[in-house]
Amino acid sequence: LGNANNILDVNKDEPLVNQLKEGRLQVSKLGDVVSGKTTYTTAYGNYSRLTFTKGDVQGVEFTVKDETGAVVDTITTDANGEAISKMLPVGKYTVTESKTPSGLHRLDTPVNVNIV
Numbered sequence: 001l002g003n004a005n006n007i008l009d010v011n012k013d014e015p016l017v018n019q020l021k022e023g024r025l026q027v028s029k030l031g032d033v034v035s036g037k038t039t040y041t042t043a044y045g046n047y048s049r050l051t052f053t054k055g056d057v058q059g060v061e062f063t064v065k066d067e068t069g070a071v072v073d074t075i076t077t078d079a080n081g082e083a084i085s086k087m088l089p090v091g092k093y094t095v096t097e098s099k100t101p102s103g104l105h106r107l108d109t110p111v112n113v114n115i116v
Contacts, residue, residue, distance in 0.1 A: 023115035025064060025085040027095060029077045031057040031104050056081025061099035067092050074098070090115050 036051040057077060064073040064085055072093070075083035093113050100106040 021090045022087040023090065024087060025073075025075075025093065025095065025113060025115070027062050027075065027077070027083045029057040029060045029081045029083075029097075030054055033057065057101065057104060059099075059101045060097060060104075063096045063098040064088070065094045065096070088115055 031054070032052040033055040034050050035053040035055070037048050038051065039046055039048045056079065058079050058081065060077045060081075060083070062075050062077075062083060063071055064075065066072050066088075072088060073085045075085050077083045091114070093115065094110045095113055096110040097107040
């Protein structure tokens with residue numbers, strides 16, 4: 001910015017405008033999802049065993065709070081297990097997993113993040 005002497009030339013007819021820097025938070029959620037079921041027949045009756053694999057988890061809700069503790073966004077993971085916040089000003093935020101689909105473990109520890 002500026003010329004060789006580090007002097008900023010400002011045209012008096014064009015106002016100098018400061019622009020707020022912003023960014024987005026992106027969250028990905030992986031978990032054990034049911035990938036199959038095998039049914040067995042024994043002398044004691046039938047039973048089923050579920051097979052799990054790591055995969056994207058849809059429908060997980062995250063709450064985003066600013067430094068004051070105010071909720072600034074709520075995001076929910078899509079079919080790819082991803083959620084993206086709205087544009088947020090540069091700053092420190094806390095992301096908390098607030099709702100998880102039935103049968104899945106919810107992360108109880110808030111995660112601190114920075115938009116720089």
